[in-house]
Structures are given as C-alpha cells and as structure tokens.
Amino acid sequence: MPRPSLSILVLASVCAFAATAQAADRCRVTDPTGTQLNLRDAPLGKILGKVPNGRLVQMIETDSDRNGKTWARVGTMDGKPMGWVFREFVSCF
Numbered sequence: 436m437p438r439p440s441l442s443i444l445v446l447a448s449v450c451a452f453a454a455t456a457q458a459a460d461r462c463r464v465t466d467p468t469g470t471q472l473n474l475r476d477a478p479l480g481k482i483l484g485k486v487p488n489g490r491l492v493q494m495i496e497t498d499s500d501r502n503g504k505t506w507a508r509v510g511t512m513d514g515k516p517m518g519w520v521f522r523e524f525v526s527c528f
Contacts, residue, residue, distance in 0.1 A: 462509065462527040464490045464520070474518040478506035483518050492517065494527055 464486050466472050471485035478500040486492065492509040495516060499505055505522040 460493045460527070461512075462492050462494050462507075462525045464488050464492060464524060465526040466524040472520050472524055474509075474520060475506075476518060478504075478519055480519065486517070486520060492520075492525065494525065497522055 464472050466488045469488050471487050473482050474484045474486050475481060476483055478498050479502075486509070491512050493512060493514065495508040495510050497505055497507050498519075506519045507522040507525050508516065508519050509525065510516045
C-alpha cells in the first residue's frame with residue numbers, strides 16, 4: 436500500500452487547522468446574566484463601552500490577565516477591532 440507523501444499530510448493538517456480557526460471566528464456574546472458585556476482596552480483594563488448580549492463578534496486573539504483569567508480581543512463581523520471582553524462570556528461556532 437503506498438504511503439502518502441509528507442507534503443500531502445502537511446497540507447491536510449493546515450486545511451483542518453484553517454477550518455477550525457475560521458469556525459472560531461464567528462462568536463456570540465453569551466453573558467448568562469443577560470446583561471451587556473463590558474468592552475475594555477486591555478484584559479482587566481479601562482472600560483470603553485458595552486457589547487449587547489447576543490451580538491455576533493469575531494475573536495481576534497486571547498490573552499490571560501494577572502489572575503490567570505482568559506480574555507478575548509473581539510471585533511465586528513467585518514473585522515474592525517472593538518476591544519477586550521471576558522472570554523467565558525463569548526461562545527464561538
């Protein structure tokens with residue numbers, strides 16, 4: 436039985452990763468309290484505004500604060516950066 440070449444395996448892995456990353460780009464604010472989510476200039480930073488519960492956003496990156504809590508930098512669905520929100524309250528699909 437012929438063995439797949441390394442380049443084919445690498446290409447398949449990259450495609451699988453890209454599909455996963457693309458799916459994670461579409462997220463929704465899902466604060467279980469139903470309230471608006473604080474939008475900050477950095478993890479644990481100054482509050483810039485609020486994001487309505489249920490709003491679609493793109494996750495740009497994640498980072499942890501000094502307490503080990505995870506935060507997500509989010510943007511609008513057309514890619515415009517908005518700010519940082521508590522990661523636990525963003526559900527990606």
